Amino acid sequence: MSQDMPEKTADAEARLSGLRERIDGIDAKIAALISARAECALEVAEVKKATGGDALYYRPEREAQVLRRAMERNAGPLTDEEMARLFREIMSACLALEEPVKVAYLGPEGTFTQQAALKHFGHSAESRPLAAIDEVFREVEAGAVSYGVVPVENSTEGVINHTLDNFMHSNLHICGEVELRIHHHLMISDITRADAITRIYSHAQSLAQCRKWLDAHYPNVERVAVASNAEAAKRVKGEWNSAAIAGDMAAELYGLKVLAEKIEDRPDNSTRFLIIGPEQVPASGDDKTSLMVSMRNEPGALHDLLAPFQEHGIDLTRVETRPSQSGNWTYVFFIDFVGHRDSGNVAAALKEVGARAADLKVLGSYPRGVL
Ligand SMILES: O=C(O)C(=O)C[C@]1(C(=O)O)C=C[C@@H](O)C=C1
Structure with missing residues (x-):
């Protein structure tokens, strides 16, 4: 042998x-x-x-x-x-x-939103982290960057209201969507004593997405909500008794060690992000449209609003309700459906919805997320 x-x-x-x-x-x-x-x-x-x-x-x-x-x-x-x-x-x-494309995203560096921006635009885009969703909208509106990336909904925790509310005052369009599988890890720094953890930092949504795992493994440890997962990772760097819940990018950026991998309660945990920009996007052949519709709070209002979609055979993918910021008991519905605003059945449904609504704004028609 x-x-x-x-x-x-x-x-x-x-x-x-x-x-x-x-x-x-x-x-x-x-x-x-x-x-x-x-x-x-x-x-x-x-x-x-x-x-x-x-x-x-x-x-x-x-x-x-x-x-x-x-x-x-x-x-x-x-x-x-x-x-x-x-x-x-x-x-x-x-x-x-x-022409290098300039993109702003909800930062800091190392957040899932940065990961979504890279997934959508690739690594040759110039990306800039901003501290808040409002700032991303503002920088795109001001033309300081061409596009913005903001989170809009999570499969476990639901809609990110702050993003929807920004559309009430913005003329930007949705020009794309990205879906990202979200994996959370528990991570520590090289000075952390793994057996003496008394505090776990993360974004409130991430703490919520890992609630059951935390209850089982760290029931008596204080959970501290901070502005982002990357901020959580940054804090852990200088503390011997704390850990953070964040994603791969944050662990890599701050040189942290992963103590427990994929601790999210639901294995299919994913977040959807929107690409916002100044232009409308032509049809790609497989598109979605997002609308913002104001209706007076009257009996049957939602039924009246949705009926045209059914009549024209349009597949709704999401309906969210937010109180309008102008008060008066009006409600704002955010509606997503399959199809482009330029296609015949969509244009017909939009005309009918427009006639029934107090206000209708097409936030954008955009290609359905590919990757
Ligand atoms: O087809 C275009 O308009 C291009 O600019 C080329 C190209 C490509 O590399 O394929 C590059 C950038 C655009 O966003 C789309 C496609």
Whole structure:
């Protein structure tokens, strides 16, 4: 047995070097094709520039089509998601050549919102953390950045009211959505004594999403809600008796050690984020629309409001109610459905809803999240 080992090793070595030679050859072809693609993107930029006015370099509907196609033609062995992620990064680099896209997100660095921004725009986008959801809206409105990324709903804890309320005073449009699986970890610093933890920091929503796990494992430990998961991770760095609940990015950013992985109570815990920007997005072929509708609080108001969607065969994906900030017992409904505002049945339903509502605002039609 020990005698034929060297022969086996030599065989393996020869096979390995043959395969690596093939990989080198393939890499050279991929590199040449990526360069050719980037040249095309530069030409696209010239065409856009020549049209004058405010050239739109970032095209969400086109990006969604490119990513969907990458998934459709994928023959394996990589998963469709992996294939789309690779194309996501190639397109992000191509767009940066045309014109680097500037994106603000609800920070600080290391939050799930940053992760969502990277997932949606890729790593070549210039991203800037801001301290509050209102600030993200304000910076996009002021034109300091082109787009913003804000959380809007969590599968365990429900809607993020602050984001919805901002739409009441904003003229920005929704131009995309991203869904992120949220995994929470319990993490400590290198000076923390794991057996002497008396305090656990996290964002209130994350504490709520890990409530059962905390009750089972740390029933008597104080739970302290802070502004973000990244802030929780930052605090733990200098404290020997505390831990934080946060995600991978925060652990990496602050050099923390993960003590317990994936401690969220629901394994399908996910958060949906919106991309907000100044322009309306044309149809991509698989789109959603979000509306904000004000209705007087009268019997049957909600029924009247929703009937046109049913009549026109439109699939509602979410209905949220918020008290209007102008008082008067009016209510604001946030409605999401499948379809683009330019398609016939949607346009007909919107016309009917508009006639019944005190106010109707289309927040945006945008490609359904691909990744
Ligand atoms: O098709 C375009 O309009 C491009 O600018 C090219 C491209 C791409 O790399 O495929 C780059 C950026 C846009 O957001 C969409 C697509």
